Amino acid sequence: MAQEAHEEHGDGFEPRILVFACNWCSYAGADLAGVSRLQMPASCRVIRVMCSARVRPEFVIAALSKGLDGVLVLGCHPGECHYSEGNYFTRRRGLFLKQLLEYVGIEPERFQVRWVSASEGAKFADTVEEVTEQIKALGPNRPRAHS
């Protein structure tokens, strides 16, 4: 076990990424990735919400300020929202928040929004892979919560 643990942690920094996924598309997509046994980095922790529009931008700010390495908000593709328009609000909030965070010096890679449908298990896996790599490259997000 120690041996294996060593092997696994050999690659050093493993980012901790918070993922918000909407129940209807993205969470189902994540499930599909699982059902299809698509392997991906063990970096993401998914919080299920009914719609990506439930995700308060405040959550993203809090998560990053508390020191999580990244936040990924996943929703249905525009036009496919189970509630018909939710993800359009997600899109606007995302556009605004991304620029604000960048302005105060938070790397844009640490907060990302992506559209993943229920049939896109592979896309979910790829997204996790990609975002994890990007954040690995940045290194840990300096926690400020108790500095």
Place this chain on the structure above:
Amino acid sequence: MSNRAVLVIGGGIAGIQASIDLANMGLQVYLVESTPSIGGRMAQLDKTFPTNDCSMCILAPKMIECAGHENVHLFTYSEVDEVRGEAGEFKVTVRRKPRYVDLNRCTGCGDCVEKCPRRVADEFNMGLSQRKAIYLPFPQAVPRKVTIDAETCLYLTKGRCRLCEETCEAGAIDFEQQEELVELEVAAIVMATGFDPYDPTSLKEYGYGEIENVITALELERLICASGPTGGHLERPSDGKVPRTVAFIQCVGSRDVHYKPYCSSVCCMHATKEAILANEHHPDLRSFIFYTDMRAVGKQFQEYVIRAREEYSVTYVRSRPGHIAVDQDTGNPIVWYDETVFGEAGDRVRRVTSMEVDLVILCQALVPHGVHREMVEKLGLELDESGFVAIQDRLIRPVDTSVSGIFACGFCQSPQDIPDSVIQASATAARVAELLGPRK
């Protein structure tokens, strides 16, 4: 109609779905299943095409919902003994086979199974592993109660042992238990007895039973299933080594006037699925599917086949092998078949050739379940030429049998896949509801 009870025969996915829908309509449902648990064939599947959903994962909630429904009355390990009367007032006798276990006391803890000294072939795993004479068919069984198999139990056959009785702290073992006849009055009957795999032994050319490494599709299903005899490790029978090349032979006994003239409908996709799963287990495993027509006719089926070809190293060979030999040293089956190749002139020519593989999978025909014929006679139903329950008007009444008040869904009335069976199951519910008229 005053009597608002319905008899459903068969606890597979079709019977389960019909029961749930009927129960949700406020009708009393008597679900009769001959084995100790509901779940049927779907419970034996590892995954389902074309989504690769874990079969048990989507079935288990349905099983529990069905068994837990206030309007559903389960008769497992039971058989329909006699049916009299007509639509609106059928009188049914159900025979509860003795389980020799008190269902109210058994906790399904499995201690007795531990102790039981008698091992027999496990039908849930297609005989690829052994179970005890007292057993739980599979972990998610509903009800989760053990059953003593009277044919093999040492005490019941040879009069000594009773270890289970000593072990059981709940005192659930009851060797005095007698078979029980239950009289039911129902307004309608839904038949959903499903299928059995056709035994390919009679197709001598394929050497099933002679060549160790020639197995059937359902056997493979259990071999790659995590809850199967090998814990999901794909091993071939002869030497337990992981196969690197697998040949699937389609239409074994189907589409063949000498055996079953019809197309079993699901085997093309079933084989494709198993080839994909096998490759997922071992990415360097290659599959060859020998087919006549690749009947991928459902939603997302073609796409599934394309994925199999492009991402899971599955090769489709359009040929019907005539003979399977075996290499005695390696135990490798050798598949003889004819194929079309390009001659020097670039023209196509047919030639006979062979392929040595590690494992051969026979996608055998699927036939109406063993209880089928007997049931059909008891219900006074007509059969079609192929032995399926005859449907009078396929166009407008696709689930109505020749007897008014009796409906048929799923494989017992025609070969079909899970969604079609589920659809027909719900359709029978609608027909029953129409027969009985509005509630209250």
Place this chain on the structure above:
Amino acid sequence: MQERLHEIVRKLLAEGAIEYFIGYGQGFEPHDVAPCFVAQEDEVEKLVWGPLCAHNLSKYALRAKELDGKVGLLVKGCDARAIVELVKQHQIERDEIVVVGVPCQGQVDLRKLEEVLGLPLEVVKGVEDVGDDFLVTVGEEKRKVPKEQVLRDKCFYCKHPNSFEYDFTLGDVMPFSIDADKGEFALVEELEQLSLEERRAFWQKQFARCIRCNACREVCYACYCKECIFDSLAPRWIEKPPLLGENEIYHLIRALHLAGRCIDCGECERVCPMNIPLGLLFKKVQKDIAELFDYEAGMDLDQVPPLIDFKLDDQDPFM
């Protein structure tokens, strides 16, 4: 102009058109002007107007809610946008208030003035607007101070010298610009030029200094929530001690909540005891809202706020 103001207010009170009027009055120190409530006709003389009347009085419009009668308000061009927003955000009915618009040619930034004079503000006895300069009374003498030296940052690119939202007006002045080529977002753009690391360092330094006195929140016209989420115990968005992380959450969430609401009155920066350049943060918010969603707060009653609105063809970098 002050006389004209007194006239109007006296008339409003005499007619009982308003219960009281809120304008500016002399504070404890000569240089210090404070909001002034006038309920009696004989008090109207207390009302003053000049280059030290920085406060955005619109927040007091909320008082109208508690009254049967109306409230009178003195409103500069810049602050008028807050009135529009408050109506849009269902906080006041426009007809609950009487707005007296006042033309303005720029307000003094007391911190700059102190610097330029090199003397404590206590010595300042008064400031008048004389066109391109301010006439500052220091002790006995009067000193000319060029506006560009002591003007509030936001007054450099003043877009609304005249209140466009009023019931009465104290007249018009020519639109003016001290520094025409200096764009509205010049300072933000400078900051944007810096590297991410530099910006990070800059803001971490600023946020670290915050003592979370909440002055910026208390003074903000848009912070009218009955209960602010920062005061809620469950969920607890931030811990009480003013640690960097907590402060960052505080300021970023405020920026978020002000998106589409901030009308650039500059009050938060003015009242900050730690001199945190909050203007730089909120100006950025205005800039992005304008660029991303083509929206300017407080300009149009019928325009839906940007973050509770959407267009099917909004830009979509998210794939």
Place this chain on the structure above:
Amino acid sequence: MPKTRVGVFVCHCGNNIGGVVRVPEVVEFARTLPNVVYAEDNLYTCSEEGLSSIKSQIGEQNLNRVVVASCTPRTHEPLFKEACEEAGLNRYLFEFVNIREHCSWVHAHEPAKATEKAKELVKMGVAKACYLEPQEEFESEVFPAALVIGGGISGMTAALSLAGQGVDVHLVERERELGGLIRRVRTLFPTEQDTAEVLGPLIERVEKHPQITTYLGSEVESVEGFIGDFDVTVASDGAASELKVGTIIVATGAQELKPLELYGYSQLPNVVTQLDFEEKFKRDAEIPRNVVMINCVGARIPERTYCGRFCCTTAIKNAIWLKEQDPDGSVYVLHRDVMAYGVDIEEFYRRAMELGVRFLRYDIDDPPQILGEERAEAVRVQHQLMGREVVLPADLVILTTPLVAQEGSEKVSKMLKVPLGSEGFFLEAHLKLRPVEFSTDGIFVCGSARYPSNISESVSQAYATAAKAAIPIEDGFVRVEAITAYCDERSCSACGNCVEVCPFGAIELQEGRFGTTAHVNVAQCKGCGCCVAACPSGSMQQRGFDDRQLLSMISALAEEMTGGAGSP
């Protein structure tokens, strides 16, 4: 408020989870979490054994929160909620943690990391569970009528079955007469009856049925509302009628692909589709001597990957018909696979061969060619068995094309807020076990609107939807899952953001004892939570997804793995 007592049940799922995640370690860890008073592992938590263990522990440990860490909530959540309820625990005090689809299955080769992740997920779940509150489900009435969109064979069958079950039905058909696509078909598989014989009586029954109101030449203009209470506007020649229905069945069918630009279709007069053939030739026109059919035209190609399912059947049916009209005529069917699945079609296929219909397989990379300028004279194709080219004389070439999505499907999809799949057909809730339902309650789909289906299949689906659509109407009510939004009026300052964003117009500003504040109409709220995220003061919240619950999960994750997280 009694002390929070959380019970955690971690599932091995055979070796699906246990084979990767070190479950006992996760259980140990769970025991260290705040408010957790009990934790155990199960081989299958979903088995009756697992469920009964949950029930008994709720009693023994008097748990007031239950967390199960196993598979995806999307399949098993109702099951565990039931178990809680049976043990007297409000179903909303249950929290699900997904450590299979989201963990063991996707990190199969990293047991250590997977185990760590599973712990964190459990920690987050427990943190949320601590803030869960018991909820009452809102019951809303179901209006006793159903809407069926589409008057083809599926729609009519669904309508008749619903009516037969005692439900009032509104049947809306775009055309001026009932019957849909098959009106244009002459004979039907497998009975080979004349379509009129089948359709006639059916249409008559629909028209005569007292409980069916038919709207011909009409279209559904708008649909508002939710299961039990849909407000529907039907436009018929300018006139609009307002209907109220409880459930809706989509039976809008599909249309035959017109293969423009393929095999000279629309250029050569004697190249037609199967439907053209049914309409023109199978009625009066004289029977051509040499007929060549080409299957899979516009199907199973990169641009349109799917199989039309019953186009082969149609080709076989028409080939037989031709042979029966003129036994000496030649009929060739050029195909890529003969999709004669099941009993009847296979038998049909065999009969065609017996009658002398010739089936030749062609290769998509070397497709048949039409010879002839003004009209098709012959078809050239590679004969796979003979291994050489053959030229087949042709008086008539029939192209077998698949059904494609019905015109206006997007409109219906948007109107009902139900999805379309990649092929443009309606996308059911679950391909396997919920084939005729949408994820949206109260709306169902049958026939070729869902996927090309032959008549028998369409009719079965129609009956299935009739069963499902009738149930809530017969019940008279439905329960709304308690994940709806609510407003804390004490802190709401009525800025109106929530009103603006709500996609369902479920929120209004109203006078209340705390002045003007937002009010949520639970019956209309679908629980998206849009409004919650738009509320600056946090007055607007969502049951089961409130800020305390979600923020506590974030905090739990943000903390180092010391196990003291997000407790109330």
